[in-house]
Amino acid sequence: MDSTLNKVMNDFPILNQKVNDERLVYLDNAATAQRPNQVIKALTHFYQTDNANVHRGVHTLAERATADYEAARRKVQKFINAPEPEEVIFTKGCTDGLNLVASTYGEANISAGDEIVISIMEHHSNLIPWQQLANRKGATLKYIHLTADGELDLDEAAQLITDKTKIVAVAHASNVMGTVNPIKQLAKLAHQHGAIFVGDGAQAVPHMAVDVQDLDVDFYAFSGHKMMGPTGIGILYGKRQLLEAMPPYQYGGEMIGFVHEQDSTWAELPYKFEAGTQNIAGAVGLGAAVDYLTGIGMDAVHEHEQQLVNYLLPKMEAIDGVQVYGPQDPAKHTGVIAFNLENLHPHDVATALDMEGVAVRAGHHCAQPLMTYLGLTATARASFYLYNTQADADRLLVAIQETKEFFNHGSRKTK
Template sequence: MKAIDKLRANFPILFQEVNDEPLIYLDNAATTQKPKQVLEVLNQYYQQDNANVHRGVHTLGERATTAYEASREKVRQFINAHSTKEILFTRGTTTSLNWVARSFGDQFVEDGDEIVISYMEHHSNIVPWQQIAKRKGAILKYIELTDEGELDMQDARQKITPKTKIVSLTHSSNVLGVTNPIKELAQLAHEVGAIMVADGAQAVPHMPVDVQELDVDFYAFSGHKMCGPTGIGVLYGKQSWLEKIEPIEFGGEMIDFVYDQESTWAELPYKFEAGTPNIAGAIGLGAAIDYLTALDMSQIHAYEQAIVEYVLPKLQAIEGVTVYGPSTTANHTAVLSFNIDGVHPHDVATAMDMQGVAVRAGHHCAQPLLRYLDVSATARASFYFYNTLEEVDKFIDAVIATKEFFSHGII
């Protein structure tokens, strides 16, 4: 990967002060910063190519369509999908998972079927399945976790049964920093005739992902967590499934022909993309993929693992700090959730913000997990490839200073 100082120069937002302290941005699991290369592409689209896609034969329309569909091909290559027909643009991971729940769920889930998720899921991979289970009379089952916060694979093998219709799990947890064995889980699901859905929001930005190797049926992720714009996401689906299921949004663009009383649908992937899409967002996502590809996802993953190996022992060594998730770095992403004894996580985040360190505090859209952990909230620091080891040291110093302040009133 490029020298870190040269790389950081692409992110002008990082060079500012917050509360008279240099900003250290450690809320990357919520959203990542955008490099100048992405911002410039967005600006160029709106200043030079702004037009609707697929509908016009004029020059701007053709340029916009070419750029939009080029981004779809970039996504295909990035996750190694078989065809661009398998790449659907959505508003984000939440929309993608809702599409699967409503389309596949409404068509194929029946009374008494089982849907299997886990206690480490984000709300966007819980609530849609709750709603389908209610509407269809299905049973929602949760895979337990180990003492280390990893998925209990023995329990997974017991929970996934011939009654299972859907298995939907996060690829990497946004709280525990653990990566799940999606390929093995897909095999378990397919052995009983179920589909495998993966929430890749915390995986795609941080490691190489090959959907064909994983053998998932559906895979969802968001652009804004991988240096792209907000409001754009992707749903990958195996072509065989996308041809079978029905769209859940209807209107312009997704039709083949509209008769007085019925309509037929366009071919894939347009069958699912009703109305004017987020054209700029898709083009911006393509630019983000170009940026990440140039850095090399394997090197990004290796760099983040080096950060984890550096920061995790330091955080664990602070007396009175509890770190959630695996205690070793072997299966730990650069997401670290923690609490300081006797200090509310929101107070921790506020105190750290006063020192220029931006961390998250709350339930992280994972209330079932926090109940499972028997805590109401945690603080969370999440690192990305533009964070430095010097920032890690300042983060550790800020945690210690915060602890001392609430113990002795000095920061």
């Protein structure tokens, strides 16, 4: 595989190190991505030259910081093709954005007897807010299950989504199985029944071109840190008319129109949902990450990851005793690959891979209902990004083989 992206690795200083005496192969990108120099420099530059609080000073630095912050918002707006910058709200992260929708729109619009439809592959952050909302309101939470190939069962979705449904919330891409879900289709289905659609874009926005207008989603949340921005910053996109009608999420500075002793009015969008001093540097860093991704092009990022998966998936599946979860067709798989080695707990696998300098995740991946549904307690998970190379994929394959041999023979030869 000859990808033009192979050289971008040099933009990431953290990758240039040895772990346990081996070149670090970082394959935990679904948990958090690494930051390129461009993002690190943008953060440093902001703190060294422009730092001030936004929207509340008349001095020069305050104006600069405000301009930086709002420029970042417009970069994100363009990146996801949101109609207006006011529909792009800065949050702490994807979890924060989804909780915002559940606590405001959900609180105001869900009543006893209503139904909320999610999928069994949801991350806890797109599950618990709806579960608890349903519990508070006496509403019913329903789950779309999977086909044998780890894709959403769309026939079941069509049966579950009815005129009783008020909210449909589904991940754009699974953080465990790498499945890409047809959320445009699900949003259409939701709208046909008068429901709104909420997309969890945490595992999609960093890896593919996302156009919220084309998808026609009502809300769409994602995190900055999975797309090489800082931690503690995220985005909630919402359609203006919905956001306008919603009560605020938190109260405090910056989000007010006018405060009287006994009552208050709220600021215009997006500030109504940005109470208190925001993560201004985080927003600036996220803007730099958007610039970086835009410079490379999301189609190129997607193509690069697709090539890696095309190369790796059949080779992993060919290793005796390796079970790969999710779609077996590489074309339907993002760079997130959950797997297990026969008779070996994923924690043992992850420790062994770490000894080889290969960083993977092991556990339930914040998707316990999915694990239960699949009859698993945990899996290992390798997740790739634009700076990973075919050499990284090869290192993973070799490390898996050696791990298998270690536990099968290695120290057990006396048995």
